[in-house]
């Protein structure tokens with residue numbers, strides 16, 4: 001039974017339930033906010049245990065996209081979609097065509113893209129039914145895989161965090177541990193090694209560990225040593241919620257800055273605890289915005305230089321958030337939320353003024 005009170009609590013503009021018995025499609029599309037522009041966010045395909053679980057996820061993720069787009073200075077709102085099903089067993093051309101038709105019904109209020117469980121190829125199928133899709137292949141005028149840009153932005157964000165914390169501009173000689181060396185993590189390792197950092201890597205996939213440690217000059221760190229390791233920077237690039245009641249007391253590193261979404265299990269509680277421990281936390285949706293900047297640029301006609309410049313602005317955005325946090329005595333995650341809300345509120349007020357005039 002889907003609980004409608006979940007929808008009411010997060011102030012969403014629109015939530016659509018998509019059901020198509022012919023193709024087996026069951027999905028939600030959530031449009032959280034469109035004050036800054038059309039909502040954009042990936043389509044996740046996941047084996048949710050229930051429709052309620054899928055609904056909770058899409059509501060949470062779409063709200064996060066509103067904040068991410070606002071902070072990144074994009075003329076976009078926040079949206080997301082989730083398809084209920086296994087990305088390994090339940091995919092079909094008909095399913096993604098059907099999903100594309102639902103996206104098209106929203107007439108551009110929601111623009112989709114790839115996410116966990118969906119790929120560039122899936123978006124190519126969606127594109128046959130709607131123009132409101134990004135993240136298609138470079139051959140078809142798209143921006144392709146966003147991971148290298150996400151990694152570049154994360155690298156820039158680590159540099160900003162190091163500058164703020166230690167007042168140094170180079171990463172040379174700094175001990176940096178990267179947890180998760182997948183699509184984003186490996187590209188990040190490349191930038192860090194180029195900058196002369198002393199890089200430690202961790203992954204549950206032994207083959208990836210072997211591959212990356214052959215390709216780059218890195219050391220492997222065991223999972224049981226990770227959180228208590230005396231590094232300068234911990235860069236989470238695997239799963240979310242790695243900062244929780246169990247890990248937070250073990251932490252020795254002065255900076256946490258990585259690409260993983262929702263690093264803090266409880267953003268308020270753990271954000272405050274990190275502040276008390278004098279650990280600088282780069283809010284994840286700020287530092288990992290490179291991927292969104294990349295797909296957003298596809299809408300206006302992809303331009304690599306523009307994407308690079310915009311991604312580099314993550315440096316100043318983070319310094320601004322750190323300053324707000326310091327000046328106001330609030331955690332960095334609270335500072336970034338307030339900044340995003342201020343950007344949206346100002347635009348909303350201007351829109352209302354325009355309507356009144």
Ligand code: NAD
Nearest residue numbers: 146147150180182183184203204205237238259260261291
């Ligand atoms: P990916 O699946 O390619 O890589 C994740 C890596 O983490 C894998 O190598 C996996 O083996 C490893 N891993 C999983 N659980 C682990 C654990 N417990 N300990 C250590 N390693 C573990 O994913 P990705 O695209 O590189 O994304 C990484 C993170 O960044 C995710 O949280 C994702 O949501 C976030 N993110 C990615 C992008 C993007 O452009 N790809 C954009 C924004 C945010």
